[in-house]
Amino acid sequence: MLKKIVKLAMATVAVLVTALFLLLVKNQNTGFLTARASSAASFISDYQSDVKRAANKYNLYGSVMMSQAALESGWGQSELTQQANNFFGIKGAYNGQSMTMPTVEYDSNGQLKNTTASFKKYPTAYASFADNGATLRNGTSWDPDYYSGTWKENAATYEDAANALTGKYATAPNYGSSLIKIIQQYGLDKTFGETNSQSSSSSSASVSSASSSTTTSTQAATPTLATVKYYKGDASQAVQLSKHYSKYYVYNHVKGTSPNEKRYRWKSLGIRKAVTVYLDMRGVKKGTSGNWYRFRLYPNSKSKRFWVYAPALQFSTIYSGATSGHLKANNASGGELYTHVYGSPLLASKVARVSTLKAKTSYPVDQTALAKTSKGFKVWYRIKVGKHKGWLSSSHVTTFPAKVAKVDFKTAKVVSSSAKADYLYTDLQASGQFQKHYKLAQVDLNIGNKVKVDKLGYRLSDQSLWYRIVCPTTSSKYWVSSKFLS
DSSP states (O other): OHHHHHHHHHHHHHHHHHHHHHHHHHHHOOSHHHHTHHHHHHHHHHHHHHHHHHHHHTTBOHHHHHHHHHHHHTTTTSHHHHHHOOSSOOBSOBTTBEEEEEEEEEOTTSOEEEEEEEEEOOSSHHHHHHHHHHHHHHOOSSOTTTTGGGBTTTOSSHHHHHHTTBTTTBOOTTHHHHHHHHHHHTTHHHHTTOOOHHHHHHHHHHHHHHOGGGGGGGOOOOOOOOOEEEEEEEEEEEEEEOTTGGGSOEESSSTTSOTTOOEEOGGGGTOOSOOEEEEEEEEEETTOOOEEEEEESSSSTTSOEEEEEGGGEEOOEEEEEEOOOEEEEOTTSOOEEESSOTTOTTOOOEEEEGGGSOTTOOEEEEEEEEEEETTEEEEEEEEEETTEEEEEEGGGEEEOSOOEEEEEEEEEEEBOGGGGGOEEESOBOTTSOBOOEEEGGGGTOOTTOEEEEEEEEEETTTTEEEEEEEOTTTOOEEEEEGGGBO
8 A cells, every 4th residue: 555655656746847847948948949859850840831821921930930839839749739739828719619728827926826727729730820820910909019029020030029029928038038049949040031140140159159160150141032023003192101100110122122121210211190101012022911012201203212011001991892884984084094993002003094085985894992081982983995994083984874882891780779760772773862662660670780781882972871781580681871870
C-alpha cells in the first residue's frame, strides 16, 4: 500500500513539474526552443502555407503570426492544439464549437489559481490562424484599432509588429522580444520574405558580439521587395480622409516596394485634420487584396504625390443593380464617360467624352448605380457605346424611361411607429408612380416587425428613398418609404 502511495505521489509531482515548466517556458522563453528544436522545422514546414494565406488576407506579418503560434502552442505540442487546432490559446467558441480544459489564471488578488475554461475548437489549422488574423485586424469590442500597431501598413518591420503585441496581446514585458528571438533563430523573416534592414542589423549585432572575426558574414540582407500592379485613374478624383487617417503613415512609394522608401506622419505634411485629397492611381501588392492610393494634397496635377493605405480614405458608398432600357445623352453638357462610377474605390478613368455621343442615338443600359456622398445620392448608368461600356452620370442624361433607380441592397429593418398610416406598394413603376397598395394589416405586418430588405429605390422626381421589403409570413415583396423603417 505504501509503495502505491509513493508512486502516486511521484506521478503527481511529475505532472506539476511539467505544468510549471511549460508555464515558465511561455513567460520566459528559456530552454523551450532548444528542447523543441527537433520539431520546429516540421512545424514551420507543415503550417507555413496556412500562415502565409491568413497573414496575407489581413495584411499582417507571417513571421510574427508563426512565432506566436509556436510560442503559444509549444510548437504544436500542446493538448489544446492537438485536440482543438487552437494554436493561440484563444478562449470562447468557434462556430459553436469549444473545448473545456483546466488552466491556471490570476484571481482578483493577483494569486494563481487552478480553474477550467472553454477554448475555441477549430475545424482546421488554417481556421485558427485566420481567426488570430481577424482578431488583430478587427481589434476589440471597445477599440477596433487596438492591435493596429501590428498591421503591415503601420509597422515598418516585423520587430515593430511583434513589439506592438507587448502589453496588449500579452502582459509579459518580454513578449515581443520573445517572438523576435524565435523569428531570428528560425529565419522566419526569410521564410515569409520579410527580411529588412532593422532585423538584419540586429542579427549582425548579436553575431559580431559573439565573434568579432565574422564581420563579413553579418552584412545586411537585401530586402525582398513586393511587386505591385498599378491602375491609373482620372487625376481629379477627390476623396475625404477617414476619421482614422492619422493611424496610417504616408509613403513616397507603396510600402515595401522600393529600397528608397520613406514614410511620413501626416503632421509633418501640415495635416492636422481630415481634409480632401486628390487621387490618380491605385496599387495592389502581389499576394494581397488591399488597395494603396497615390494622392496629392492639392488639385494641381503637378503637386507632390504620396501613397497611403486604403483605410485612411473615406470613399463613397456605391450600390448597383442590373437594369434594362435605352437612354439618350446630352452631348452639349460636357463631362466624361468613365470605366467605373466616379468616386469608386476602383478609381475611374476616362472612356470617352460625352460630347462624342450622339444626341439622337439611344444607348443600351445594363446597370444602374447609386453613389452615396456627403451631399446625397448620385445616379449613374452604365451604357454601351460601340464595343465599349462606360458609366454616365444622370446629370448628362436627357431621356430614360425609368424614373426610379433600383439597386441591390441587403439589410434588415424594423417597421417603425411612423408606418401607421403608410401604404405598401407592389411596385414602383418606371414612371415613378405606384401600383396597387396595401395597409400593414392587410399583409400581416405590424409595427416592430423585423423585415429583410433586398432592394433600394431612389425616385428622381423628389429624391426620396424606398426599400423593397420581404414580408416574413408570406415572402411577398413590397415597396415602402424609407421614412417608415428604422
